[in-house]
Amino acid sequence: MNHETILLEYIKQELLRGRKSDLKVEDDLLSNGIIDSLGILQLVAFIEERFHIQVPDEDVVFENFQSVKVLSDYLAKF
């Protein structure tokens, strides 16, 4: 599975908990409250464990987390 699919599934299952099962990769994750600050922490922990990478604190910024697509593009750099 690629990053996009894995992230989309994780966000739907663990963070949205059924509130929006039709989430798409380009959907805005931040301006409609899909993920809160606790959700960001969980998501970063998941990424680090699942993809075996270390996301530096200075990269955990809204520009990198706007959508699943944007986040996948960021992760492709590793």
Added chain:
Amino acid sequence: MLFLLPQAIDHAARNCPEREAVRFAGQGLSYVELTQRANGLAHILREHGARRGDRVGIFMNKSLDTAVALYGIMKAGCAYVPLDPFAPVARIAYVMRDCGIRHLVTTDLKLEQTNLLAEDTGELHYLIGVTEQEGFTCLSWETVYAAKIDAAPEVALTEQDLAYILYTSGSTGTPKGIMHTHRSGLSFALWAAETYGLVPHDRVSNHAPLHFDLSTFDFFATAVAGATTVIIPEAITKFPASLAKLMQDEQISVWYSVPFALIQLLERASLEKGDLSALRWVLFAGEVFPTKHLRHLLAALPQARFSNLYGPTETNVCTYYHVTALPEDSDEPIPIGKPCANLEALIVDAEDNVVAPGTPGELLMRGGVVMLGYWGRPDLNERGFFRRKMFGGHYEHLFYRTGDLVEQMPDGNLKYLGRKDRQIKTRGYRVELDEVEVALLSHEGVEEAAVFPVPDGQGSNLIEAAVTAKEGITLTEELLINHVAVRLPSYAVPAKVRVLATFPRTSTGKINRRELQAQAIAEAEARLSG
């Protein structure tokens, strides 16, 4: 004479017309612009039937328009009701029905949810900030801003008129509306502006959502001082590194948030590396600040002063404590301090008798900052206040019962001990555990439910729950979480729901919540240490 909240911006518009009143995402409105726009909105609301004391909803993500909405609604003589833009539709619709909202100030971006809301709220007729929507009278923001109007509509108001209603978790399963007047809001704003020495060149953060009472400091204390409120977009509040950059770029001089936001900044934003030299006050409220984190924060921001503000939404803020050096060898929590000016505190026992200093008791408060009461809830208003007979029974003083247990220390400061009831804080948000239980019990397969807090290892709580199923029904954690997620705000949704065959019982046959909580804490500790 300043006796209504929007008069604060009118004064500033006369005294320093060009000074920025609010900033958002690099753009700003001067006090003159803010006043003219708010006047425009007030006229439009009046022209469309809004009258003194009417409740007008605000339903939008933060923007410069949000500030216009706050003041425009109050200038029309109405009370603003901030609706959590991210809460489930069912909850928002409940709030709108409860206080009878006919006018909603919103944006085109929220139309999808507004349409869902409308199905559940028959009284809603006017959408302000919306270009076009069938079934509603719509007025776009362009229309609101087309006329630059120097004077607000003439509405005879007193300081006792309603200014805003903030909804908070209610133990019966539905949120309750806390009514504040111009007097209660302004009493707090005037005190805060003076106590923290706010001056026109201050740049004050607005981190909290509008439906959270910390926001009244950010807007109203700032306006009283003719200073600038820097509204932080919701998206940025989630990212400590982005937040630290904004604090630096915007030269924030006064910061106000819950401790959780500051702890995140401390742990994930390398505060000491940035240039936060403009920051002179760091204020926090909403929850106890864990001392070990506070010690690090003091060290990371040596140029700033720190103050702990305490008070339930019902009282704005009622005590405060300026943090001086913390002891190196003790993690004893800092006190909540002493009552603000113009407030009288009582500490009473279970029979409402005043206790001796040093004895624990419930904190009661009387003074200008106290709310008018709960909207439409005479039962809560009866229970929520204590009538203290004065002068041989010729007169009564009305004290608000905070439900918080405190004791007075030898130096006069109050120490917070806990709650009398089942209200908890999770990352600064106030949640009635009973409300979460009611939400779980509303699932037809749930026989019994118990909800309890579990420490999160970050100085705050997570909410966990346990349920038993009705005979013949199979329940799963996922099913139950999905069920409550459409009823409760996300911070009140349990992080974990255990489905048990039976509950542990106390000797009197009640659910043993303490036992369930102890098991959950043991599991959480095992997870953290593992």
